[in-house]
Amino acid sequence: NAGVTQTPKFRVLKTGQSMTLLCAQDMNHEYMYWYRQDPGMGLRLIHYSVGEGTTAKGEVPDGYNVSRLKKQNFLLGLESAAPSQTSVYFCASSDYRDKTGETQYFGPGTRLLVL
Amino acid sequence: DQQVKQNSPSLSVQEGRISILNCDYTNSMFDYFLWYKKYPAEGPTFLISISSIKDKNEDGRFTVFLNKSAKHLSLHIVPSQPGDSAVYFCAASARSTNAGKSTFGDGTTLTVKP
Numbered sequence: 001n002a003g004v005t006q007t008p009k010f011r012v013l014k015t016g017q018s019m020t021l022l023c024a025q026d027m028n029h030e031y032m033y034w035y036r037q038d039p040g041m042g043l044r045l046i047h048y049s050v051g052e053g054t055t056a057k058g059e060v061p062d063g064y065n066v067s068r069l070k071k072q073n074f075l076l077g078l079e080s081a082a083p084s085q086t087s088v089y090f091c092a093s094s095d096y097r098d099k100t101g102e103t104q105y106f107g108p109g110t111r112l113l114v115l
Numbered sequence: 116d117q118q119v120k121q122n123s124p125s126l127s128v129q130e131g132r133i134s135i136l137n138c139d140y141t142n143s144m145f146d147y148f149l150w151y152k153k154y155p156a157e158g159p160t161f162l163i164s165i166s167s168i169k170d171k172n173e174d175g176r177f178t179v180f181l182n183k184s185a186k187h188l189s190l191h192i193v194p195s196q197p198g199d200s201a202v203y204f205c206a207a208s209a210r211s212t213n214a215g216k217s218t219f220g221d222g223t224t225l226t227v228k229p
Contacts, residue, residue, distance in 0.1 A: 004158070031215045040124070042204060042219035043159070050215075058216075090158050094215040102147050102208040102215050106158030 002026050004107035006091050012113045013081045021076040021110050023091030031094045032074040033058075033104065034066060036087040043090060049074055081114045088112070118142045119207050121220035129228055134192040136223050138205030141186065145207040149217060150179060150190050153202045162203070163190070195227045 007022040023032065030051050035043040045058030047066040055066045063085060065077045074093075078085060088111050092104040120139045128134045138148075146167040151159035165172040165179045165188065172179050178191045192199055202224050206217040 033216070035219075040221065042119075042121075042221040044219075045216065048216060092158075096215060102149060102206075102210065102217055103161045103164065104151075104159075104215070104217065106151075106160065108158050109156070 004091055004093055004105050006089075006107035006110050008110060009108070010111045010113075012115065013078075014115055015082060017081050018077070018079050019081065019112075020078075021089055021091075021112075023074045023076070023107060024072055025074075025091075025093040025105070026072065027093060027095065027105065028071070029093035029095040029105070030071075031096065032068065033092045033094075034064070034074065034076045035090045035092065036060065036085075037090060037109075038087050046076065046089075081112075083114045086112060086114045116141070117220075118145075119205055119218045119220040121203075121205055121223050123223050124221070125224045125226070127226045127228060128195050130197055131194045134190075134195045134199065134225055134227065136190040136192075136203050136205075136225065138188050138190075138220055139186060140188075140207050142207070142209070142218075143186075144209040145218075147208045147210050148179070148181060148188050149206045149208070150177075151204045151206060151219075153204065153222070159204055192225075195225075197227045197229050200225055200227050 033048040034046040049068040052071040091107040149164040150162040153159040202222045205220040
């Protein structure tokens with residue numbers, strides 16, 4: 001099992017450019033999440049999904065869009081990148097059927113720099 | 116309003132001694148608490164959790180204590196080892212409402228000195 005993988009690992013964008021971050025999990029988990037982590041801060045939830053075809057806003061959704069067309073994939077899009085979106089992005093998944101359904105499994109992160 | 120707070124950004128302890136990491140929360144709806152460990156350039160990994168119906172949970176060198184009346188939990192690592200040096204995140208969840216969502220603290224960087 002690869003667990004949770006994220007593509008790309010690192011990216012540099014210019015202000016106004018767009019990009020998509022890809023998250024894939026092979027654990028058949030229903031729930032998936034996108035977080036951002038800024039220096040000295042915790043993980044802030046951007047968007048999440050409770051199943052294929054569903055998405056919902058988290059704590060800091062502005063400037064981002066998401067899609068969950070397949071159960072195993074969760075895409076995070078930046079339509080017009082801004083320097084304030086420079087951050088490390090983590091994807092995670094969890095399974096409500098686990099006895100500890102809140103336990104989240106994280107990917108290795110995508111480091112994004114917006115110039 | 117930060118609902119989960121880790122007031123110590125950093126902690127340094129000697130190898131073999133106890134490490135105590137603290138976490139406070141404000142939301143009374145939280146009923147499940149987790150600790151994650153994060154090494155540089157990696158994603159967080161689950162360490163240990165506790166339900167609000169318990170006040171202690173132990174897993175090897177790691178013990179989490181929950182004081183519901185004080186809305187406080189702590190992670191004890193005994194004995195501490197250099198490999199425990201990492202950032203530790205406290206997280207809290209309200210199981211009845213939350214689709215598995217957790218609210219995270221800002222983290223505490225633990226350094227264990229040989």
